[in-house]
Amino acid sequence: MKKICVVGTGYVGLVTAAGLADFGNSVIGADIDASKIEILKNGGIPIYEPGLSEVVERNVRAGRLTFTTDIDTAIRKSKVIFSAVGTPPGEGGEADLRAVWKVASSFAKNLNSYKVFINKSTVPVGTGQKTKTLILQESGNNDNFDVVSNPEFLREGSAVGDFLNPDRVVVGTRSKKAQEIMRDVYHALIIRNVPYVETNIKSAEMIKYASNAFLAVKITFINEIANLCDIVGADVNEVAKAMGMDGRISPKFLHAGPGFGGSCFPKDTMALMEIFKQNGIRTRVVEAAVEANEIQKRGVVDKLRSVMPDLEGKIIAILGLAFKPNTDDTRFSPSKVVIPLLQELGARVQVYDPVASDDFRRDFPGLEYKDNVYEAVRGADALILMTEWNEFRSLDLKRVKSLLRSPVFIDTRNIYDPCDMREKGFTFVCTGRSNCDE
Numbered sequence: 001m002k003k004i005c006v007v008g009t010g011y012v013g014l015v016t017a018a019g020l021a022d023f024g025n026s027v028i029g030a031d032i033d034a035s036k037i038e039i040l041k042n043g044g045i046p047i048y049e050p051g052l053s054e055v056v057e058r059n060v061r062a063g064r065l066t067f068t069t070d071i072d073t074a075i076r077k078s079k080v081i082f083s084a085v086g087t088p089p090g091e092g093g094e095a096d097l098r099a100v101w102k103v104a105s106s107f108a109k110n111l112n113s114y115k116v117f118i119n120k121s122t123v124p125v126g127t128g129q130k131t132k133t134l135i136l137q138e139s140g141n142n143d144n145f146d147v148v149s150n151p152e153f154l155r156e157g158s159a160v161g162d163f164l165n166p167d168r169v170v171v172g173t174r175s176k177k178a179q180e181i182m183r184d185v186y187h188a189l190i191i192r193n194v195p196y197v198e199t200n201i202k203s204a205e206m207i208k209y210a211s212n213a214f215l216a217v218k219i220t221f222i223n224e225i226a227n228l229c230d231i232v233g234a235d236v237n238e239v240a241k242a243m244g245m246d247g248r249i250s251p252k253f254l255h256a257g258p259g260f261g262g263s264c265f266p267k268d269t270m271a272l273m274e275i276f277k278q279n280g281i282r283t284r285v286v287e288a289a290v291e292a293n294e295i296q297k298r299g300v301v302d303k304l305r306s307v308m309p310d311l312e313g314k315i316i317a318i319l320g321l322a323f324k325p326n327t328d329d330t331r332f333s334p335s336k337v338v339i340p341l342l343q344e345l346g347a348r349v350q351v352y353d354p355v356a357s358d359d360f361r362r363d364f365p366g367l368e369y370k371d372n373v374y375e376a377v378r379g380a381d382a383l384i385l386m387t388e389w390n391e392f393r394s395l396d397l398k399r400v401k402s403l404l405r406s407p408v409f410i411d412t413r414n415i416y417d418p419c420d421m422r423e424k425g426f427t428f429v430c431t432g433r434s435n436c437d438e
């Protein structure tokens, strides 16, 4: 059992704090945002993440998890300090590390005994070294600490499961003392034989960017194959399934759609491109994926226009604002590209999302937000399904058809079967499966 402080209670920090407490550690979740801590102290959860409230509640009740805004005291009381603060894109696309430096500074000022500083946030290669230098400077050369890189691989919407049952844990440090402490922190996973990778700090930092960029490239690749399938009459679902049977490829992250979004892939691909540039070389593969992804998002409007060329005065229903299901996060959501394009072409938009409307409203206050699918669809000339929420998988299609002014259904996520939908009388367009009859 280790005494741990996790600074940052966003989706990464809070899941990490709750998960580490669930492994039997004693954890303080610390944040400068008093309103978040207030919610947590009152038994609430400031973010939408399925399954998280149960884990938080269980560990608070067991006395293993507490929350505070007093970061200094939390650091002084702990041996292991996780930094899980935001690293949003800076002006040139590189990660903005100001929040990380702030945590490192507090760490330096409260170094009252040997401690480990662990970076959970996604940070450029070399940040670990810079963190060490900064802590030494700000602690008057007190070297009674180690810096570790321990990147997270949590998907929003499945973060709790990803933390408690990860594919692997990556720990970057060459310090034997820190390695031992980290093994103790993750003991509950190690005894279950979860792959546990020990490496140096720079490799751990690189593993994170390389993993996210690879997945972004993989999605973009299948999206381009889907676009070709649309033209030649192949079915991308069947193509992806058979491709995925090759163990070297794997079936995961081969779902064609409207392009990747979220707080991670767009930011991390940009940051990786910037790291390449700063080191005097280029990543043509990642650059191409980023460009193709933008085109993919805009392509949703072309799909609609292939069956409804003139959008002037038309009402379009958008189902799904979150960048993916089971989250209220709308950062870089494809809907944020599609909706303004529709408006530019003269369309009026009415939207529905099970949980992400409030988040979306901050950037798009003027849209018509509806309370359910059927209200969004009522009187619309076409509907575009943007996010594969479970509740969109079993729509009352008769009702949808009767509420639409014309039965135009654009399914960007390939939830519905094209032959079946056409039989039901819809003018149906999906992603890479357009020619169902051949």
Ligand code: UGA
Pocket (backbone or CB within 6 Å): 122, 152, 153, 154, 155, 156, 157, 212, 215, 219, 252, 253, 254, 255, 256, 257, 258, 259, 260, 261, 262, 263, 264, 265, 323, 324
């Ligand atoms: C991603 C990674 O999957 C996590 O491993 C990583 O820890 C996280 O970023 C991070 O760096 O914090 P996340 O952005 O939450 O997680 O969501 P994903 O499930 O990876 O989806 C990202 C985007 O790709 C979504 O827009 C999703 O709709 C899209 N996607 C995903 C597809 O279009 N097709 C797929 O087959 C898979």
